[in-house]
Amino acid sequence: ETLRELADSIKEQGIVQPLIVRERNGHLELIAGERRWRAAQLLGLAEVPVIVRQADDRAVLELALIENLQRENLNPIEEAQGYAQLIEQFRLTQEEVAVKVGKSRAVVANALRLLKLAPVIQGYLREGRLSVGHAKVILGLSNDKQQQLAVERILKDGLNVRQTEGLVARWQTRQGRGAAKPGALGRLPADAQVADLEDQLRQRLGTKVQLRYAQGKGALEIAFFSDAELERILQILGVRTD
Structure with missing residues (x-):
């Protein structure tokens, strides 16, 4: 929401949520609500609703966050x-953070899991x-490599979440079979890369494909269930x- 949009909303509905301030050296210091304050200035409002809090510097920082x-x-x-930051700086639990920001603990926990992703994925x-x-x-x-x-497949092929679930499930199944030793196929874990190749071949050929690979050797099995299907695969x- 841009500042102009916020100002338009305030013009129609007023400031629904008061600003938070504290008394400091005979003046009121803004703690929370800077965007509402700036939007009010755009509208030329002489007064805004506030709540005065007794807050030390630590509490001010927490409220600002x-x-x-x-x-x-x-x-x-x-x-x-x-x-x-709330958890580390103020020694709060996930439950306490959830209460303070008005979210469920599950929302907070799931958000924190995103920080386990590699920086490049966080960037996306x-x-x-x-x-x-x-x-x-x-x-x-x-x-991280898997x-x-x-992510490369998601971005390249435009996979939606359900398709990504299927992709990951196939990779995990392949990993559980122990189809290849780590280190094969170069820079990526063999189980993931073999499963990825299988998936691409399966989509390209429109049939069941199994790739077995280990230490530079292996076999590729392409299934067909009729002469017509074999003809189609050969044409591809x-x-x-x-």
Whole structure:
């Protein structure tokens, strides 16, 4: 919400939530509500509703953080970092943070989990290129490299959250089978990369595909269930049958 939009809202409805101030050296010092104050100035308002609090510097900082967290235009990482700062700086529990910001403990806990993602993935969340729903799904992968591979697929293929859930589930199934040893296939964990290749082949060929790989050797199995389907697959692969 821009300052102009906030000013327009105040013009129509008034300031619904009073500003928080404290007395300091004979004056009133603004603690929370800076954007409302600036919007009121844009409108030329002579008076605004306030609540006077007795607050030391520590309480002022806490209130300012809480005020910032209640903005509507925070990105998911800014929100998570705000919760983390309240927990670390003021030694609050997740439950206490939730009460202070008016959210459920689950919302706070899920937001904090986003900070476990690699910085580059957090960057995608900041930019809006990756949704929180996507992020929650890829947190189920076991390491940063697997998560990064999943993000690359999401961005490349435009996967929605449900499609991402399917992708991650297939990778986890493949990992559980122990299809390949770590370190194979270069820079990415073999289980994730083999599953990724399987998934791409499956989509390209429109049939069940299994890739077995370990230490530079393996086999590729492509399933077909009729002569017509075999013909279709061969055409996709560019194999002539005449």
